[in-house]
Amino acid sequence: MASTVSNQQGGGxxxxxxxxxxxxxxxxxxxxxxxxxxxxxxxxxxxxYFPLYRMIYYSFFSWNGFSRNMQFIGLDNYVTIFxxxxxxxVFTVSLYYFVATFIQMGLALYFATILSFKVRGKNFFKxxxxxxxxxxxxxxxxxxxxxxxxxxxLDALLQVLGLGEFTxxxxxxxxxINVSLAATxxxxxxxxxxxxxxxxxxxxxxxxxxxxxxxxxxxxxQFRYIIMPxxxxxxxxxxxxxxxxxxxxxxxxxxxxxxxxxSRTFVIQTVETAFKFSKFGLASAMAVVLLLIVIIVTLxxxxxxxxxxx
Amino acid sequence: xxxxxxxxSVFKYFTLILGAFAALLPLIVVLFTxxxxxxxxxxxxxLSPPENWLNxxxxxxxxxxxxxxxxxxxxxxxxAISIVGAILxxxxxxxxxxxxxFFGSKAIMGLFLLATLIPSVTTQVATFQIxxxxxxxxxxxxxxxxxxxxxxxxxxxxxxxxxxxxxxxxESAMLDGASYLTIFARIILPLLKPAIATVLIVKGVxxxxxxxxxxxxxxxxxxxxxSTALFKFKGPYGTQWEIISAGIMIAILPTLIVFLSLQxxxxxxxxQGAVK
Numbered sequence: 001m002a003s004t005v006s007n008q009q010g011g012g013x014x015x016x017x018x019x020x021x022x023x024x025x026x027x028x029x030x031x032x033x034x035x036x037x038x039x040x041x042x043x044x045x046x047x048x049y050f051p052l053y054r055m056i057y058y059s060f061f062s063w064n065g066f067s068r069n070m071q072f073i074g075l076d077n078y079v080t081i082f083x084x085x086x087x088x089x090v091f092t093v094s095l096y097y098f099v100a101t102f103i104q105m106g107l108a109l110y111f112a113t114i115l116s117f118k119v120r121g122k123n124f125f126k127x128x129x130x131x132x133x134x135x136x137x138x139x140x141x142x143x144x145x146x147x148x149x150x151x152x153x154l155d156a157l158l159q160v161l162g163l164g165e166f167t168x169x170x171x172x173x174x175x176x177i178n179v180s181l182a183a184t185x186x187x188x189x190x191x192x193x194x195x196x197x198x199x200x201x202x203x204x205x206x207x208x209x210x211x212x213x214x215x216x217x218x219x220x221x222q223f224r225y226i227i228m229p230x231x232x233x234x235x236x237x238x239x240x241x242x243x244x245x246x247x248x249x250x251x252x253x254x255x256x257x258x259x260x261x262x263s264r265t266f267v268i269q270t271v272e273t274a275f276k277f278s279k280f281g282l283a284s285a286m287a288v289v290l291l292l293i294v295i296i297v298t299l300x301x302x303x304x305x306x307x308x309x310x
Numbered sequence: 311x312x313x314x315x316x317x318x319s320v321f322k323y324f325t326l327i328l329g330a331f332a333a334l335l336p337l338i339v340v341l342f343t344x345x346x347x348x349x350x351x352x353x354x355x356x357l358s359p360p361e362n363w364l365n366x367x368x369x370x371x372x373x374x375x376x377x378x379x380x381x382x383x384x385x386x387x388x389x390a391i392s393i394v395g396a397i398l399x400x401x402x403x404x405x406x407x408x409x410x411x412f413f414g415s416k417a418i419m420g421l422f423l424l425a426t427l428i429p430s431v432t433t434q435v436a437t438f439q440i441x442x443x444x445x446x447x448x449x450x451x452x453x454x455x456x457x458x459x460x461x462x463x464x465x466x467x468x469x470x471x472x473x474x475x476x477x478x479x480x481e482s483a484m485l486d487g488a489s490y491l492t493i494f495a496r497i498i499l500p501l502l503k504p505a506i507a508t509v510l511i512v513k514g515v516x517x518x519x520x521x522x523x524x525x526x527x528x529x530x531x532x533x534x535x536x537s538t539a540l541f542k543f544k545g546p547y548g549t550q551w552e553i554i555s556a557g558i559m560i561a562i563l564p565t566l567i568v569f570l571s572l573q574x575x576x577x578x579x580x581x582q583g584a585v586k
Contacts (some may be wrong), residue, residue, distance in 0.1 A: 021489035032490045033406050037418065040403035043459030047437060048425040054436035065439070111329055114322050121326075127573065128330045134565050134576070136519045138540045139558045143336045146343070146356075146551055153339045156356040187332070192580065199581035219318075248431055251521060255541065267431055274435045275526070287432040298427055 052291075058284035065280040077285035087286070090266045093178055094246040097265075100182035101242035105235060107186070108193035113223055116201040126198070133191035141255030144184040145171070174262040181253050181263055188252065193238065200231045240301045244294040266290060337562075344368055344555035351552055368556035372543070376557055380532060381539030382564075388450055388524075388535065389517050392457035396464055396513060397506055404468030405494050409480065419469075425462045434526065441527055452527035453535075457517055464509040467583065471505040472498060504582075511572070511579030518565070536561050 020028065059077055063070040081087045111129055115122055132140070147153040148170035155167040170180045204226060212222050250267040253259060259268040270290070274283035343351070345360035347367070372378065406412075407419050430437075437456070446452040475498065483493050499506075521537040528534070534542070540561050547553045569576060 017489070017491055020491055021487075023489075025484070025490070028490045029410060029412075032494075033410055033412055036402040036406045040399045040465070041418065041421075043399065043455070044421060044425060044462070046440065047456060047459040048428055048433075048462070049421070051433040051436035051440060052428055054439065055433055058436060107329075110325070114326065119322070119326070125326050125330055126577075127569070128333050130577070131566075131569060132333055133580075134515055134519075134569055136537055136540070136561050136565065137521050138537045139561045142540070142543070142554055142558050143340050146340060146555065147336045149551075151356065153336060153356045157335070159355070160357060187336070191333075195577055195580055199577070244429070248429055250431060255521070270432075270435070274438075280435060280439075283435045287435050290432045291428065294429055294432070295427060 055284045055287055055291075058281050059288045060285075061281040062279075063281045064278040065274065066278075070281075073281070077282045078289070080282060081286055081289055087269065090264050090269050091247070093263065093265050094249065096178040096182040097185060097249050098242060098246035100186050101238070101246065104186045104190045105193050105238055108190050108197055109231070109235070112194050112197035112201055113227060116198060116227075117219075126195075130191035130195050132188055133195075135188070137188075137251045138255055140184065140188050141252055144180075144187070144252075145256050147184075148180050171257055172261060177257065177261045177263045181256065184252050184256070185249070196234060197231055200234060201227055204230055236304070237301065240297055240304070244297045247290060247293055340555045340558050343552055344559045346552050348550070348552060368552045369560065372553050372556040373560060375553075376539055376543060377531070377534065378536070378539055378557070378560055381534050381536045384450065384524075384533055385518060385535040388453050388457070389514060392454045392517060393510060393513055395454070395458040396461045397509060399458060400461070400464040400468045400509065401499060401502060401506075402494075404465055404472050405498055408469050408472040409477075422462055422465050422469075426466060430456075431522070434522075438526065446527075448528055448530045448533065450528065450533060453523050456523050456527070457513075457520075461513065463583070464513065467505055467509060468502065471502055475501050507575055508579045508582045511576055512583040515565075515576075 020031065023031065060072060060074060061070045062073045062076070111125075115126055119125070150167075150169065154170060158164055158167050168176070171177055208226055209222060212226060217225070247266050249265045250271070253263045253265055254268050254271075257263045259265070259272070266286070267290070270283050270286040273279050273286060339356050342359050343356070345363060345365050345368070346354065347362075347365060350361055403418075403422070407415060407422075441447055441452050441456070446455065479497055479501075480493050483497055488496070519537065521541065524533070524535045524538045525541065528538070540557050543554045543557045547557075
């Protein structure tokens with residue numbers, strides 16, 4: 001990969017490279033700084049900062065996204081978000097995903113711990129537990145639509161286990177739809193936490209365990225006093241990130257239910273407000289609210305972990 | 311003590327098998343379904359295996375009617391251009407930011423780091439207008455510039471990596487009269503191979519799986535990628551799960567092949583990509 005890139009550099013611009021090399025280092029420095037930063041900076045400004053600025057600007061207007069007619073309405077969009085239940089009510093849906101993150105991390109930690117010791121078929125289990133994370137989001141959405149549909153995988157499994165009376169409309173019942181969707185999310189992302197935990201645990205030098213064995217520590221002690229301290233930071237970090245993660249949930253519920261039956265998340269609401277109902281001003285204000293939450297969460301995270309160093 | 315150890319061991323394997331079962335069951339059932347005929351669907355349950363393991367009729371129908379070939383072609387084009395672009399852009403800016411101090415270098419570094427905080431899903435409302443104004447709506451370039459330009463994490467990975475490469479290498483090359491361009495191309499880039507592999511894997515998986523950007527910016531049928539091609543199965547095949555399942559398997563197959571052949575690199579890539 002790297003060699004093809006460097007060949008292109010050497011081959012395509014040979015003439016330029018030769019005359020460039022004749023410049024003094026001071027002149028070279030100036031040329032290379034400008035040449036190497038102009039495109040990345042143009043991208044950064046066009047696709048990160050300019051949208052951010054526009055979004056904040058739009059959020060004070062009533063605007064349908066294409067008309068020339070933009071009406072300044074001050075903070076009205078923000079008032080709408082926090083006073084109309086159909087807008088702020090969707091935050092409760094985030095709670096399901098927030099709780100699910102803890103289950104996800106618990107499972108990931110459990111499997112990472114047992115797979116970091118000697119186990120038969122280690123690579124098989126590692127691969128199988130991680131694989132779902134690599135899958136296409138639309139494919140996962142469809143797989144679980146089939147899993148939860150009437151007479152689908154879950155119902156068939158319950159029948160086989162003699163638990164037939166528990167079958168129900170997993171994606172049709174507003175009381176459990178978010179549990180089903182959050183469970184799908186756990187299935188999808190558990191492997192990611194798992195592989196990170198496994199990586200961190202296996203970076204603990206083996207002789208620490210040996211020393212602990214000599215001191216008569218059992219497996220629980222090893223987990224509690226060797227493994228936990230080394231991954232505590234990652235867990236704490238994930239807990240904090242899960243707050244913004246839970247509010248930004250979009251793909252799984254959008255693909256599986258389109259936000260029906262009370263599964264609408266804040267981001268689905270934002271996207272529909274903009275692209276379905278053409279209320280760009282209001283949608284921008286919602287995006288600003290989401291951004292503020294993410295920034296607050298990050299600031300808390302830096303405050304808590306910043307001083308301890310990376 | 312010995313009994314206790316056996317109980318623990320049984321419990322350990324029991325949970326591992328349960329975990330593997332939970333991870334695989336939804337996938338295996340979809341594989342079964344994709345090989346069943348319409349009539350067979352009606353008389354079998356979701357868990358029962360197909361009668362004919364070589365019934366690929368659904369795959370043919372899904373691949374042809376679902377225009378999956380177009381999807382794969384667009385995905386490959388977008389994937390290749392945006393990854394090469396992201397790696398070039400990322401290594402270039404990382405090189406000058408970590409090797410030179412110049413007027414505004416701290417500020418630029420700050421701008422890149424700050425941008426990692428902006429979740430791209432939030433700014434989409436405004437980004438849409440920009441893409442539209444640039445005349446890129448409903449072109450492959452929309453996805454390409456967005457995947458290339460908003461990838462600040464890889465800039466971050468490259469900066470971290472370059473600052474670990476000893477400056478003395480640059481200096482000794484300069485004694486030999488190497489230009490900064492030569493240093494970048496012949497010393498820095500080759501040494502960045504592990505970081506490039508990380509970015510390649512993490513970004514490759516993300517772009518292949520991304521649904522939102524192609525869905526929003528390239529609604530035209532000729533421009534559909536694998537994700538959006540699959541998403542379209544939802545309408546016309548509403549209840550024909552044997553066809554949808556075949557579509558799912560077609561979309562998953564490349565991921566499975568890549569995973570099985572590059573397992574080690576993929577694990578490393580995601581571990582390094584996350585512990586930035």
